[in-house]
Each structure stands twice: as structure tokens, then as C-alpha cells.
Amino acid sequence: MPTHDHLRTAMNDMARATEPLAPEAVLNAGRRVRRHRRMVGAAVTAAAVVLVTAGIAVLAPRNEDDLPPSGTGDAVQTLQNSLSGLADGDYTFTRTGAGWVADIRRATVHLPDSVLIEHSDTFRVLRTGSGFYMRYLIFGSPEQHEQYRTYFQQHVTGAQGEAAMTAFDQLNGSNWVRADEKKLTAAAADESLSHLDTMATLPTTGQPDATGAGTLIAAVTTAQRAGDVITGTLDATRQDPALGPLLSDPAYLYGVGAKAMPFRATLDDQGRLTEFVVTMPEQRMASQPADPVEPEPPLIIRISDYGRTAVEPAPVQVAGELSADIYETLANDND
Template sequence: MSPTHDDLRNAMNDLARGTDPLEPGPILRSGRRRRAQRRVIAAAGVAVAVVAMTGGIIALRPGGNDSIVAGGGQAIQDLDNSLQGLSSGRYAFTRTGAYLQTDITRAEIDVAEGYVVEYRNKMSVMRVGKATYLKPSGEGTYSSPGVLDQIKSAGLSQSEVDRYAAAIAQLDGTRWLRTDPQRLAEVAAVEEQSSLDYTAPVPTADKPDITGADALISAVTSADRTGDTITGTLDASKVDPEQRLIIDEPATFYGPSATAMNYRATLDGQGRLASFTLNLPSTLASQAPDSQPEPPLVITVTRYDGVKTPPAPPNAENVTALTYDLLARDND
């Protein structure tokens, strides 16, 4: 029976009526995450310029020096001073609960000699002398068993299939890869979902502190010190978004409490930062019935001047050009 125009129209509309809608929640979250990443990239150049021109933390404090006086000047000054230990470039730290950063389970930093940063997803980044190494997480797009079969079925030549097989093997999470840090930064900047999007910046002589504590402390608006413990509030909307520690535009998510989040910092016997805990508000601007309180953002710092330089991993492989390409979208 030949279809009329109406048959065709009706059949297509029947197909639409029988199609399930997409789940809005995951799409909204992906959209927010993508927007945050794009803003971070756009803001990065500006933020670097501001810090270079003004000399850092004081210039970024909300309200300038006025808030130091209003919020308890000596305690805030103590917080600022506590960052000097991190500025020396020798420390160990862990960090959990950052918004767009994978938890760091172990980091040993000696900017002059080298460093190792291990993430909860099993990814590790290491520098020994001038050589930088990456151990991928072994998870993500290219870890599924059928991925190579899909590539084979795309009609590629055998040599291309072999090239993909070698690159995918480099991502299996068991090997250290000798990498170019500049290429890793470029890979993370590609507008695709990469595991590298959620890693901390590498420590450098110009920016030895990668804990994120400076971004949080620069947003402190009040402080009260008792012994080696300092408590108070900070304005999350003033936390440098480049650090990706707190959700982008926090006021849209947390409402008015975004500007007065509670924190607790502890100092060691020499006044250096030992821990910083930011409690995220339990009441959101748009509270869903099933929302659960978020875990706090916790940074702990230990072993100032006592870290051990990591040894170079034996049998590290040179990363291939295709592996870099796959890393750019390995979390899609």
C-alpha cells in the first residue's frame, strides 16, 4: 500500500510519541560542568594577569583591607602567613571534596627536585628532575573491552588498528608514560571530556602551592583564632574560579549562604597551615526533596621540609601522539 503524505506524517509522529524523553538531570549537570570549564579557560588569562600585577592574595581579598579590620585582622593575617610554608615549595598534602577536581589521595611536592600527585581515580602525575611522567587512571572511554572491536569495525587499515591498540594499551593504568607537560596542558584544554580536566595544576617555581588553600583563604571575610584553630566565614563567590574548588556561580546553587560559608583552619607549631575544612551549606537555593548534604572540602598539609623526592619510574614508555589525542576525550 503506497503511503500518502499523511501516512508518512502520522508514522513519523507515532514514532515520536513512542520515544522516551531524555533524563533532564544528567544533561543539566553536564551543561553546568561544561559552562564552568569554559569560564575557567576564559578567566585563566585574566586571573594570571591580575595576580601578576597586584602581587597576589591581598589584592584578591573581597573588600580589600577593610574586611581584614572588620573580620578580625590578626586572625586573617595569621591565615595569610600560614601560606608561607606552602610557598616554600616543600610539603605533602591531600585534598577531598573539591567541586571539579578529582580527590588527591597523596601528593609530595618538592618544586626544586620533583613531585608526585596521586588521585583517587588511580591517575598519577610525577616529575623527577626535568622529566614528567603520567600514569593514566585506566578508566574511562577507552577502558571498555569492546572499544578496539568498534575501531576495527570502522573499516580502518590494519596499521591504523595497530596504532590505536598501542595507544589504548598506554591508557590501561598499569604503565608510566614519559610526557611533555605542555602537551598535557594542551590536551586538557581541548573541548572534550578528559580525565585531565579534573587534575590540579602542576607546581612550579612561580606557583609552588597547588593545594588551593590560597584561593580559599583569599576569600575569607571573618576569622576568630583560638589556639592553633581559626574559624570563620568566607565568600564563595570570591574564590578564584580558576581553581575549580567550588561550583561555578555558587550563589545560584547555594543561595545567600554562598557568601558566608563556614570554615575551620588549623596551624602547626610554626604557624603553617595544617588543615583547612570548608563546610558546604546543607540548604540549597533550589532544594530537591532527595538532596543530600555535600561532604566538606578538606585540605590537609604535612611534612613541610620533609618530603622525599620520588624515584623515576623504571621502564616508563614514551607517550605516542595518538595517546595524547585519546587522552583529550578519554572521559567522554
């Protein structure tokens, strides 16, 4: 695969030599803001800001040792106890309302044997046994993928051209390919823009909660219980310190709503968490006009199949293994 410098030059040449991308493609690419950069600016709408910030509040597994205590009373203790099922590392979950930043269509966790995270039809990661696999559409959309593939096919020859075609065929959104989990995680955390930035941190036996519910429960400040339902508020400014840089400036983004975001938790008959819903605040950024802002959908985490989640097998068909050079390209596939 060409080096990133070579790729950047080719991408610039292609931009000058081809028709502009469709407005929808440009807008979708532009919305993929790097998670740990500040998400402020007069050009950003309040609705987009709420969506982004709500999503990134739950991107990392909970670190039990680092989280500060929160809330008091039996209801808060019951909430904390409800996470015990996640600690066993055998469950299935979904996460919606977080938008493109952190939505997870389906995830199955059966530690230590396997973890499958499905972000979309064209973006999945799988750790099973000693193998790690990904299914990924490089450059984000079929149209952009095909434009770049055609350009490389026409303008990059020899060994570099062959390597590029292999990578495009491997990362077409439908093929599974073997990958290096450490290199892929590093590419997702790179400073550059990438569609890979949305990749969830996979759980381990040491940090088995991949849902983000534990991080949110650690921020609970008030709670009341009625049967199997617990309601109250959480303080978005009291997140896991490891997530602090990702939240940017929640007091500015949410106003007073950042410190009292309503939630509803539902427990099963064994006291385990089955659903956690966070209602988006109505407050807006200080720089936004007084015009009405359309409410964002709630952030919803649903958990099921405690102790019954099956081990995910390795893919039957695998389109080879990613070359070492492709990880740099993956770190920059939205530049």
C-alpha cells in the same frame, strides 16, 4: 593512533554494534561535566551541584599578585602567614570531599625537583627532573577500556590499528608512560569532555601552592582564633578571578550560603597550615523542590611533611612515550 574524526566514527560504530554500557558506567561518565561549562539545570540535583562547585573552587594554584585582599584582623593575617610553608614548595598534601572533580589522594611537592599528583590508582602524573610521566586509564573504566580496545583490534587494521593497540596498552591504568606536560595540560583544558579534565594544575616555583588552600584563604571574610585553630567564614563569590568562570553562578547554586561558608583551619607549632576544612552550605538551587537535601561531606585539605618531602624518582619501568596523535584522543575520551 587514529585521528579524532576516525576515532569518533569508530566509537559511533561500536555503539551501534555492541550491547549498551552498564548503567553505572553511563552515569559515571555523564557526571564528568566539563569544568568551565555552566553547572546549572533542572535535572541536576542540589547535592551534585554542591559537590561539583566545592571541588572546582580549588583546582588551580594561587596567584599571589591577582588575589584581592580579604578580611581584617590578626586572625586573617595569621591565616595568610600560615601559607609560608607552601611557598617553600616542599610539602605533602591530600584533598577530600571535592568528589571526582578535584579529590587528590596524595600529592608530594619538592620544588624544583619533583611533583607527584595521585588522583587515583589509575590516574597519576609525575614531573621529576627533566622528565614528565603519567599513569592513566583511557576511557575511564576497565570495562570501557576493554570494549574500545577489542573494537579497535577487530575493526582497525594496518598502521592505525597497531598505533591504537600501543596507546591502549600504554594507557591501561597500570603502566607509566612518558608524556609532554604542555600537550597534556592543553588536552585537559580542551573544550571537549574528557576524564583528563580532573587533572590538577602542577605547581611551579613561581606558583608553589597546589593545594588550593591559598585560594580559599584569600576569600575569608571573618575569622576568630583560639590557640592553633582559626574558624570563620569565606565568601565563595570572591574567588581568584582566574577561577571565576569555573564557579559558574555561586549565588544561584548556594543562595545566601555562597557568601558565608564556614571553615576551620588548624596550624602547627610553627604557625603553618596543616588542615583547612570547608563545611558545605545547606542552601539549595532556587529551582530545587523543598524536599530535604542530604548534606555533602566537608572539603578537607591536609598538609604535612613541610621541609621533609622526598624527591620522587622517575619510574623504573616506562611503557614508551605517547604519540602526538593521542593527545587529541585524551581530550575527548569521555565524548
